[in-house]
Amino acid sequence: MTRLINFVRRNYRAVRDAELLQVLQSELKYEQSSSTFQRRQAGSLGDFVLEWDAPQSQDVVLRRRYDWGEEIAISALLGPNALEGEGLLPRQALMKVCVKKQGLNSVLQFDCRISRKGDDGSEFSIYNAYHHPSSNCFRDSDYRGPLFSSLDPNLQESLKNYLISRGIGEDLTTFLLSHLHKKEQGQYVSWLRKLEAIVAKET
Secondary structure, three states: OOOHHHHHHHHHHHHHHHHHHHHHHHHHHHHHOOOOOOOOOOOOOOOEEEEEEEOOOEEEEEEEEEEOOOEEEEEEEEOOEEEEEEEEOOOOOOEEEEEEEEOOOOEEEEEEEEEEEEEOOEEEEEEEEEEEEEOOOOOOOOOOOHHHHHHHHHHHHHHHHHHHHHOHHHHHHHHHHHOOOOHHHHHOOOOOOHHHHHHHHOO
């Protein structure tokens, strides 16, 4: 009786593993055949340099240095999953922009969202603007500024134009949005392959 029970358990597990393997292979085949983001790269970096883009990380880091000593660093990653509708670039990206002037320790930080505009474009909006007295010490207790939404609309628009004048325009944000979707899809395919290899070995 015990041998029969063990036999049934082994075969039940084998059937479940085979079903899982079939679903994984189907999903992998679909992702590889569609590869919407892998075939496409929109926008451009402009004068920014892609400084960090590790295969396993979710974020990317860009940097730009000007001859007069100003330095801009940008980090970006896809926002959380949300019901934002279907489309080529369905999810927003979160972008942090830090501006540092030569000879000053203080840093201006802008927290932004990048969203799709039309079929191929993008746009960004600022939702926080901070002043850090030192690039080496960001303390939560420091006053960094009021709520961005409470600022005068003209000031909000001027701060956005300030970033646009430094190359943070539609070309760059479209590149980031497209690249981050492409990066995430590549990571998902890699994850599926690893699962497939493990399940196939057990099967």
